[in-house]
Amino acid sequence: MKALLSTAVGGPETLEMTEVDAPVAGPGELLVAVKACSINFPDALIIKDMYQLKPARPFAPGSEIAGVIEAVGEGVAGWSVGDRVIAGTGYGGLVEKKVVQAAGAYRLPDQFSFEQGASLLMTYGTSIHALKDRGHIKAGDTLLVLGAAGGVGLAAVELGKAYGARVIAAVSSEEKAAAARESGADDVVVYPHQPFDKDQSKALANAFKQAVGPDGAHVIYDAVGGDYSEPAVRSIAWEGRFLVVGFPAGIARLPLNLTLLKSCDVCGVFWGAFAAREPQRNAANIAELFDLWAAGKISPRVSETYSFDRAPEAIAKLANRQAIGKLVVTI
Structure with missing residues (x-):
């Protein structure tokens, strides 16, 4: 599968599109075919080693995704292949396939697009x-x-x-x-x-x-x-x-x-730390967001979409504080 990887400290221009092995869903996990990955300010920081989280290289930026479940790991209930899903990833979202924890995934209603779904959580x-x-x-x-x-x-x-x-x-x-x-x-x-x-x-x-x-x-x-x-x-x-x-x-x-x-x-x-430390309170907040979204009181504003190969452009635009609303990479 394709993955946009940070192999050296630097700006968006240092990212490399690479072929890597597709991951496999383990116990408690879901394998997601990524359809959209939104760009957030931490994506511009993490590739420069300026964010709180400093993953080992190579890694893909991209902190929230929307997609379709391709495989369900052992012990996972309530999810099936083909379900539409959104999830926070922290990093690693700018890939064609991504494994996520089932406990941190949320069902994306059919009336909302993948681009909007990838723009909600963070x-x-x-x-x-x-x-x-x-x-x-x-x-x-x-x-x-x-x-x-x-x-x-x-x-x-x-x-x-x-x-x-x-x-x-x-x-x-x-x-x-x-x-x-x-x-x-x-x-x-x-x-x-x-x-x-x-x-x-x-x-x-x-x-x-x-x-x-x-x-x-x-x-x-x-x-x-x-x-x-x-x-x-x-x-x-x-x-x-x-x-x-x-x-x-x-x-x-x-x-x-x-x-x-x-x-x-x-x-x-x-x-991010709140969600990790208090998952139940965070889940209640996310449930409230879905209710507000369904009621029309909130609506993620996707101002621009970028093809996968243009993802570095989206990160650069956000880093330069030129973005309005959300920039989303479609994969």
Whole structure:
């Protein structure tokens, strides 16, 4: 079978399309013929050895897939050959066939495409865990989402609206602003590109404050980091929750006196570790996502699809923060 492998540390241009032996489903496993693999920010990091997880080479990037079951391992109940399935992989998804744990697989309803299915778990799984478990969001809250036009950002916008929050989307272009509004954002802040000097940082903080209103943002979902985090914290509500989701703009340095002045919480969000440590709570969240999807309250936005041989282009586009919604490789 074909596999797109990282054989050396580097960017997407170092990935190599290779023929490898197809895997075999063992006990508790499913062999999946991969139809679609979405691209996520960790895919750009893991091939540079910049992600928390550092697998031995060679390995394929690709952290979530959708496909059709080709074989069912010993001891697996409830699954049959031909079933449509989605699963998180951590890495290894950019292959023609992939073995996954049956316990971590979810049935993909017929009304949803493989491309959409491959775009649900990581972005919406991260965002529902962030907003519900870490941010304790509730109806009437004001939610500020940084990086609101990316995969996790749009998921946070949709989920915020589903939970009854007023959602302010912060993005870097008018094109991304339009996408956030289409996903339900009540207002949008278009921020400039970093780095910021003191006056620019203050101006952005004032823009956030004006958008969220005099009471501040009860929940801030920061999927950007860098120079954008401190201005966002300055707009937080009393006892607000600042959710640390990702750092494509760099790891932020926050003046901790701000957390004292606002009596706010800074909450880390590591969905992958949560899913591994608390599989039952994660499964309940995923079940809720399927209910919201069926009700039309969320819908994974696939903005572009790429053929298997063009997967490095998709990773490069995401790494350069040019993507809106989800980029998906069809296999």
